[in-house]
Amino acid sequence: MNFVDYLFKHQQDPEKECILFRDGCLTYRDLTSKVDDLAAYLTIMVGSDKECLLISENTPFFIITYLAIIKSGNIALLAETRISDEQLGTIIRDCNIRTMFVQKKFRSKVKNNVSIFDEDLLPALPYIDGYVSPPADDDAVAVVIFTSGSTGAKKGVMLTHRNLSTNTESIVQYLGLNSKDRICASLPFFYCYGASLLHTHLRVGGSVFLSNNIFLGGVIRDIDTFSCTGFAGVPSTYQILINKTSFLKEKLLPLRYMMQAGGQLPNKYIRMIAEAFPEKKFYVMYGATEATARMSYLPPDLVLKKLGSIGKGIPGVTLEVLNEHGNPIQPGETGEITARGNNIMKGYYRDPEDTRNVIKNGRFYTGDLATIDDEGYIYIIGRAKNIIKAGGYRISPNEIEEFICSIEGVTDCVVVGIPDEIMGEAVVAVVQADKVTESIGEDEILTRCKQHLPSYKIPTAIHFVEEFPLNASNKVDRQAITASIITKQGKRGIR
Amino acid sequence: MGIPVDDVTDTTAYNSCVQWDSLKHLQMVAKFEETFGIEIGMDDIIAMENYGKVKNILIKYLT
Numbered sequence: 318m319n320f321v322d323y324l325f326k327h328q329q330d331p332e333k334e335c336i337l338f339r340d341g342c343l344t345y346r347d348l349t350s351k352v353d354d355l356a357a358y359l360t361i362m363v364g365s366d367k368e369c370l371l372i373s374e375n376t377p378f379f380i381i382t383y384l385a386i387i388k389s390g391n392i393a394l395l396a397e398t399r400i401s402d403e404q405l406g407t408i409i410r411d412c413n414i415r416t417m418f419v420q421k422k423f424r425s426k427v428k429n430n431v432s433i434f435d436e437d438l439l440p441a442l443p444y445i446d447g448y449v450s451p452p453a454d455d456d457a458v459a460v461v462i463f464t465s466g467s468t469g470a471k472k473g474v475m476l477t478h479r480n481l482s483t484n485t486e487s488i489v490q491y492l493g494l495n496s497k498d499r500i501c502a503s504l505p506f507f508y509c510y511g512a513s514l515l516h517t518h519l520r521v522g523g524s525v526f527l528s529n530n531i532f533l534g535g536v537i538r539d540i541d542t543f544s545c546t547g548f549a550g551v552p553s554t555y556q557i558l559i560n561k562t563s564f565l566k567e568k569l570l571p572l573r574y575m576m577q578a579g580g581q582l583p584n585k586y587i588r589m590i591a592e593a594f595p596e597k598k599f600y601v602m603y604g605a606t607e608a609t610a611r612m613s614y615l616p617p618d619l620v621l622k623k624l625g626s627i628g629k630g631i632p633g634v635t636l637e638v639l640n641e642h643g644n645p646i647q648p649g650e651t652g653e654i655t656a657r658g659n660n661i662m663k664g665y666y667r668d669p670e671d672t673r674n675v676i677k678n679g680r681f682y683t684g685d686l687a688t689i690d691d692e693g694y695i696y697i698i699g700r701a702k703n704i705i706k707a708g709g710y711r712i713s714p715n716e717i718e719e720f721i722c723s724i725e726g727v728t729d730c731v732v733v734g735i736p737d738e739i740m741g742e743a744v745v746a747v748v749q750a751d752k753v754t755e756s757i758g759e760d761e762i763l764t765r766c767k768q769h770l771p772s773y774k775i776p777t778a779i780h781f782v783e784e785f786p787l788n789a790s791n792k793v794d795r796q797a798i799t800a801s802i803i804t805k806q807g808k809r810g811i812r
Numbered sequence: 813m814g815i816p817v818d819d820v821t822d823t824t825a826y827n828s829c830v831q832w833d834s835l836k837h838l839q840m841v842a843k844f845e846e847t848f849g850i851e852i853g854m855d856d857i858i859a860m861e862n863y864g865k866v867k868n869i870l871i872k873y874l875t
Contacts, residue, residue, distance in 0.1 A: 399833065422828060531826045531837050532857040557838070562854055752845075783846070784839055791835075 319453035320478040321388035324485070324519045325349055329496075335519070336377055337499075337543055338527040343377055345522070348384075351439060353448035355385035359416075362432075365390035365451055368412050368461070372396045372405075372427075373420035375506050375527045378436045380515065382418040383506065387459045387478075390451040394461045394473070395507040397789040398423060404471060408463070411667065412473070455479040461666050462509055464606050473666030474509075474606045483659035484609035485516040487631045491614055492547075492574065492600065496522035501545035503528040503536050503554070505789075510579055513610035514549055534562040537569070544571040551579030553791045555586055560728055560751075565593040574598035578611070580792050581697060581715065583722040583729070584625045591620045603627035603697070607681055609660040612636055613695065625719075626694040627687075634658040638687045638695060648691050651698060654683045686713065703795065705734030707742045710773045717766075717774050721746055724765055726757030731785060732776065733799045735806065746776040747798055749785060780805075813840075822864030840866075848874060 318326075331346035343351075363369065369386045371393055373379035386393040394412060396405060398420075405426055408414070419427055421435045459481055461473040488494075500518050502525050504511035518525050526543045528536050533554060540548060548569075550558070555577060558564035574597060575590065582601070591599050598617035604610050613636050615628030630636030637645050638652040646652040661681045664672035675682050686698045699713030706712075714732035721730040729749040734742035750757050759779040766775045786797040813831040815824070826832045841857050844850070850873045860866045 398830075423830060425830065530858060531834060531861055532841070532854070533834060533838075534854045535858050537854075561838075783842060787835055 318455065318478065318482070319388060319390070319450040320459050320481045321352065321384050322450055322453075323478070323482045324384075324516060327520070328522055330522065333496075333522065334524050336380055336525050336527065338377065338529075348381065350444075351381045351442075352384045352388055354442040354445050355381060355439065356389040356450065357445040357448045358442055359385060359389040359391060360448075360451070363389070363391060363416050366392065366457070367416065368392045368394050368414055370394045370396060370409065370412070370414045370417045371419075371507070372398060372400070372423050373418070373507075374398055374422070375502060375511070375529055376420060376436075377527075378418075378420055378439065379506055380525075381439060382434075386418075388448075388450045390453060390457075392458050392461060394463075395512075396463060397505065397507050399789045400426070400463075402426060408471075408473075412461075453478050455482075456663065458663055460512075462507070462512070462606050472668065472671060475663040475666050476609055477663050480609045480660050480662060481516065483633055484513065484611055485520050487633045487660070488513055488517045488611050489521055490632050492517070492576070494518065494521045494523060494547075498523040498546045498573070499526060499544060500524075500547040500549065501526050501528050501536055501540050501543070502549070503530065503533060504549055504551065504579075504791075508789075509606045509610040510549065510551070510604065533557050534564075537562060537564060537567055540569050540572055546571055546573040548572060548575045550575070550577055551791050552577065552582040552586075553785075553787060553793070555582055555590060556729060559586055559589060565589060569594070569597070572597055574600060574617070576600040576602055578602040578604050581625075583719060585723055587620060587624060601627060603695075605681075605683055607662045607675065607683075608634070608656055608658075609662070611660075612654075612656050612683075615694070619694075623690070623694050626690070626696050628694060630656070630658075634660060636695065638689055646689060648689055651686055651688050653701065654685045654687050654695065654697070656681045656683065703733075705732070705742050705744055707734065707737070707740045707744055708773060712744060712774055717744065717746065717770065717776065720766070720769060721748060721762060724757065724762060726751045727762070728752075729785065731793055731795065731798055733795055733802065735799065735802055737777075740777075743777045744774065745778045745780065745802055747780045747782055747785070747802070749782055820863055822867070823862055825862035827861065844870060850874070 328345050332344050334342045335345045335348050336343040369391050383393050415431050417433045456477050458475045459478045460476045463471045463473050500514045502514050506512050528539045599620050601615040603613040611631050612634050613628045613630050615626050635657040637655050639655050640646050640652045657680050684701045687695050689695055699715045704711050717732045718730045728751050731747045735745045737743035762779050786794040788794045813836050856869045
């Protein structure tokens with residue numbers, strides 16, 4: 318079944334508010350009607366099974382266009398709005414893009430000789446009554462999402478109608494979503510986590526508030542004003558809210574649950590949130606674009622008991638941590654997280670070799686290293702690519718980061734490996750200090766590390782930053798941090 | 813933000829300026845707070861949606 322038909326299959330009340338934004342709202346009737354109009358136009362103008370690029374922030378334009386591309390049997394290629402001109406040019410060329418939908422604000426990014434449509438197209442479309450999507454092969458590609466490239470070049474992840482429907486169904490199930498739920502969406506829809514918010518709430522007949530704020534702190538007001546029952550964030554979302562706003566002191570009365578994915582939130586922040594909002598459900602989750610979005614979740618009642626765990630596989634996903642021989646690990650051992658299920662991508666766009674590297678016998682190898690406890694709950698140790706190799710040791714940054722973050726006066730910490738002539742790589746910690754106290758210094762952090770960490774894990778240097786560089790999905794950009802330290806050291810000679 | 817000074821006017825706004833995104837906004841506010849030794853309230857951070865308003869809000873904190 319076409320994924321868009323799946324999303325609206327159970328829709329019962331066409332007059333219900335569906336997409337809300339500051340200046341108005343779209344009902345389900347408004348949305349499906351506009352999607353049908355555009356899908357019909359695309360069928361005539363473009364045909365089917367063609368790649369259509371979409372560049373937009375979270376707006377009604379994004380949602381209508383995204384759904385219409387999929388419904389017309391075409392393929393929605395989602396590009397981040399901060400994409401560089403060079404990367405955009407590469408995508409347009411390599412993906413043979415002939416049709417683009419670009420929010421007016423970003424029109425200056427596109428100079429190519431292709432058909433470009435913006436918001437002005439939508440009101441001009443002829444009304445179509447009862448558009449029927451062409452028969453869909455469940456395994457046909459519906460969406461290509463370009464991964465944020467935190468560990469390398471951008472890759473297009475091909476997701477099929479089946480991938481999208483399966484993962485949506487699983488997420489709806491474990492979050493217990495229903496038609497009364499309204500998500501406060503501040504995460505971009507051009508990434509899988511944000512897109513999953515849209516998918517799940519449309520599927521249950523719920524609603525989505527587009528919380529486009531100049532400052533993230535605005536979500537606190539939005540949750541109350543627009544009666545949002547759910548909120549989703551990546552680690553930086555919660556770290557910004559906790560450190561820069563009154564978030565933990567707020568009541569957030571309409572909110573039923575909060576969720577966090579997109580990287581590891583330091584345990585001290587998980588504890589702060591769970592303790593500040595004991596009556597709300599706080600879901601810690603784990604996912605990847607290659608798995609459509611979600612692979613695991615930790616039930617909210619275990620958040621403090623299993624602090625730091627990503628939980629277990631979601632319904633329909635077999636999540637296993639395997640050792641180097643391909644066997645499930647025992648508690649205390651370390652292995653790689655792997656996943657099987659109908660949510661695993663079809664492959665990387667026009668890259669069969671990289672696809673074969675990560676999908677073997679239908680199993681997706683995440684590249685994340687983890688251990689399990691006696692009850693099978695999974696704890697991520699680090700990303701295989703981030704492992705620091707220093708003096709013959711293989712060091713995961715996570716344990717060091719978690720420890721330094723726990724020191725009073727430290728807001729956040731990232732540990733990276735810097736090329737070192739003697740050690741191979743040197744462990745370097747980059748610390749964001751608490752602006753209020755600002756009393757923490759290099760000596761104190763190093764003293765505490767020496768008291769609590771084995772010698773090979775003690776950083777050889779501590780750098781302080783005001784803000785960490787983030788990539789477009791708001792994850793800390795480790796490559797940029799590493800490059801910046803190498804540049805600094807190069808200027809004064811590597812120690 | 814990499815915007816040439818001559819291109820900045822009071823109407824240069826977050827909504828229409830590609831370079832001015834939420835992360836840059838946060839960094840800009842942090843820089844103001846550090847440079848001027850002030851702490852800008854959340855409502856004002858949200859209200860700084862164009863250059864003219866940024867100036868007026870800063871003047872409020874500095875007078």
